[in-house]
Amino acid sequence: MLTTIIYRSHICDNVPVKTLEEMVDAANNKNGYADVTGILLFNGTHFFQLLEGPEESVLTIYRHICEDVRHYNVVELLRDYAPARRFGKAGMELFDLREHDSNQVLQTVLDKGTSKYQLTYDDRALQFFRTFVEAREKENYFEIPEADSWDFVADDSAVAPVTTPSGHCSFAFQPIIDPLAQEVVSLEALLRTPDGDSPQAWFAGLAAEDVYDADLKSKSVAFAMAAALDLGKQSLSVNLLPMTLVKIPGAVAFLVEEIHKNGLVPDQIIVEFTEQEIISRLEEFTGAIRQLKAAGIRVAIDHFGAGFAGLSLLARFQPERIKINRELIEDVHKSGPRQAIILGIIKSCTSLEISVCAVGVEKPEEWMWLESAGISLFQGHLFARPAFAGIPAVAWPEKRSGF
């Protein structure tokens, strides 16, 4: 099947532009051999390349290109299938935008296309050309430095594990941080079995009719452990199944009582709900949210972007915080679609004064891209892994000298 890949990247400072012709000659040969065709645009700082051909050949060549040290910040913009080649005349052709009249440059590029596509302006791939040539999305090109430009230095804030007050369940704690302000913003209590096994393992050990009651009661363990860990005024996030609020009468009153019993205050508690579970009984759930808010407890939506409702959920009720799912965070620095979705989420949440937290951050490049995009709250192994019954040290980013 005929596959198309379009990406953009930034040329490295140490690459003389005159060596590009040579590179393109070699690429032209290799592409011709693999039945891959395409065009490479260059504007003095950025490349924009379209590759098309048999899927496996295109993917192999693209893999090599991504590893090439002559450019960086390679962001894939489109990966799609097409009935015919758009630029089928050459294995690879370099087109330097600076050598052409800016009013005609787009048409000149498109004239290099293969006949069927020459005038098809509504083709997505050609719209990407237009956007690049006209530098329309340039404000969203976040040029992030190399991964090793930061050291992640662990502090001495770890707190040793406390004993779990009940035999039924336990919790691990993971910080949510603002890395540049060097501030722990919240701690999330993550449900575990008494042996430290996953929440899935804990729920699997319950009879179906006990799930919601057990879910609610487990929060008293979380609050008691937080008190034993001497949380002070630190805010604490706990997870709740949305249906727990709907099905268990007096659930909110129970939570408030347990919060006070453990020397905490409702204002420091954030209850997180998973997006996918919220949707099935939205009406009843919205009522329960009102009760939580009236009690002074804040609300967050977890795994945002993973389910079906997405942004439309923000029109139904407005949480204090949303947490963007790992699925969207993973390799965001390389993915145009993920970048576009996250920028959309940030824009909506900024308008609504909802804070945005990126979850599951593992790579320095993911953090750097997200930070450049305007996110300041992070949770993930890059900074701190969850600590069973205790609080982990936080590894704060420190710029390496020379960067």
Ligand SMILES: Cc1cc2nc3c(=O)[nH]c(=O)nc-3n(C[C@H](O)[C@H](O)[C@H](O)COP(=O)(O)O)c2cc1C
């Ligand atoms: C902006 C840019 C575009 C490139 N385009 C191609 C291309 O279309 N085809 C290709 O074979 N190599 C291309 N290369 C070069 C590859 O990255 C790589 O150097 C080449 O495939 C040789 O790989 P090899 O030495 O592992 O065989 C490009 C490099 C850059 C920086």
